[in-house]
Amino acid sequence: MGLIRTSFALPILLIIAVILVLFTIDPLSNFGQGIPPEEALVIERVTAGDKGLTSIVRGNSRDPVTIAQVQIDGAYWKFKQIPPEPLKLLSQAKIVIPYPWVSGESHHMRFVSSNGTTFDYALEVARKTPNANIDTLFNLLIIGLFVGLVPVSIGMMTLPILRNVGNKGIIFAMTLTIGLLTFLLVDTLSEGLQLAQESASSFRGEIIVWMIAALTFFGTMAISRKSGLAIGGATLSTWLALGMGLHNFGEGLSVGFALSMGNAALGSTLIIGFMIHNLTEGVAIVAPVARNKISLMSLCALALIAGLPAVAGTFTGAFILLPHWGALFFGIAAGAIAQVIVEVGRSVLIIQNKREDNTYAGPAFAGFGIGVVVMYLTGFLVQV
């Protein structure tokens, strides 16, 4: 017992001793003399309103950042920082600047720290950021429905057609699903990685995206196969709907964010684009149940799972999205999509192996190719 206790204590005592020695020798003393504190700041979100411009900033360096002055369009301007303390690593503050911004034009912000370092942000098109009133919320709700639920439901109405096609048709529909999922996976990952870059580098957003994606992938695999069996049919459809739902939440984020940043002009084509883009998701969800019985209620539930998150995403994107949360979220979506790719792929193989028929290679290739190409082309409509 005594031995065990000693063996626990020894490493701890040693590490303390080593740290003490390090401080005494101070080998770094020659490396940092006279260097001004390293300051970094990230401007996460800028909104325009009746009171001028408001920005959310976050400290991104070990040395705290003091915002001494603020320039807008090359002019020093009055500002108020809430809370007023210097920004420590990853702490956040709101800066309100009573600046007479001009609708439809660009404004350039520059935050000057106490040692004269500058941090810039360009508000590309200044538009009044909508307030969270009933009108706005209602409009966002409608937009969210149009982006998610409506196209997914319409896409699911292809089920009767799928029921009447042969195995090759099913293979085609399933591989089409894989194609579009692959596209969504890449798309989601790159969205996440882009947001990770916009977020404070101390969060190490890129690692978060990859790790969360991997965790989600293995997590969803573990949960979906906890019975020990691979999934298919209605269960697969449900997981598909869940993956799509997560992805649509992400799309909602983009749309809501674009709208709140004043890119309403972009928004109008964007919404129609998303509708076309997401039609195929409906097809994908029903493909696994083409040979199974499924109740109308279940279909409705699937549509809701896949479509409704877009509404939540639109709200979140419009009012509270900060880049690192966005990155985290896109990581989750990517992992969920990877899971359904594996499961749908497995279903395709099962169909093929059952019939021991290799003539499915053609429809499979066509399905996958068309899936990717359709997503790519309709993707042009939805560039935020």
Next chain:
Amino acid sequence: MTHGRLIALITKKRAIYYEFEEFFKMITKLLRGAPNRRALLGASAWLPFIPLIFSSDAKSQDPKDKTPHSHSRADSHSTGMTTVGKVDHNRNGFDPMELLTRWETGKVSIDTNGKRVRTFEINALDIEIEIAPGIFFPAWTYNGQVPGPTLRATEGDFLRIHFTNQGSHPHSLHFHGIHNANMDGIAGAGLVSPGEEFTYEFFAQPYGCHLYHCHAVPLKRHIHKGLYGAFIVDPDPKLHVNHQKMALSRQLGTEQNKGWQELLMVMNGFDTNFDDENEIYAVNTVAHEFMKRPIKINKDIPLRIYLINVTEFDPINSFHIHGNFFDYYDHGTTLLPTSKNIDTVMQCQAQRGIIEMSFEHHEPGHYMFHAHQSEFAELGWMSTFEVS
């Protein structure tokens, strides 16, 4: 295919195209927020909720809203355009307000030939100065102040400037004036290594409003970090019998000179993030200082400004006065103005001159003066006279 059929086909295609075009026009109209009944009915077959979606968008397209400030009731007056807070002049060790009127005339002695000799002491020091509230700049200075001390002598005085370099880099004093090559303050002629010293000796000539600065390389860095100051040579009235009155009014300490309010203004800038552009512009270093503390002017006494431009990185700087006009003496090397009745004057780097004006017939009030490069004004070179 017969000619007739071809035409029919083309016409049909066109018709289809026109149908498409009509549809798109209708959608566009809807999106633009001018929904007419037909467009609404037409679209309702397709996307019944579109007007709901875009109603808020449509509002912002209203031409009324396109006017400036449409969405912001934020204060657009000068009260908004400012640096926030106060600079601690005590910590800096100098006050821009005091630099306006602090003339360094040196230790005066008479040599064996009966000639007046002025001896000055100048040290180069590295110090951190606050150039706008909360913004600290690692400056290189003469005697711990930016601009350096204003050296003032009379035409023909013998000057002995004893320079000690207590800074971390080689520095020098390079005077704009008439002197020999070995007193020029360049490498091999008075460039002083850290810890060493040098004495510059020459006669004060020609009379005028001049400057001195460090001529160590790299020039841009040595100048913009703060190594510059004013060098004013007053005309000797005995040498200017035709314009003796003007000469007397320019010579510091004479009765005539006491009838003037004299101010020194050095237009400078600071590149705080070392991107070769100035983040701060000012007169006598501190951004917006004379907006927050207007310079008090007695309207009954004429005003003379020694104006010097040392701004680095920008080709020119300028001075503009509100509600008044002035006479200008380029380089101050004449006793008659080189420009009469102007309200804006432009100077390249190291150019300088003397401004003379009067508020005698003005009502008391605040009269702004600033660079008429709006950019410089909004980045700190904005000031006010409080005339009473």
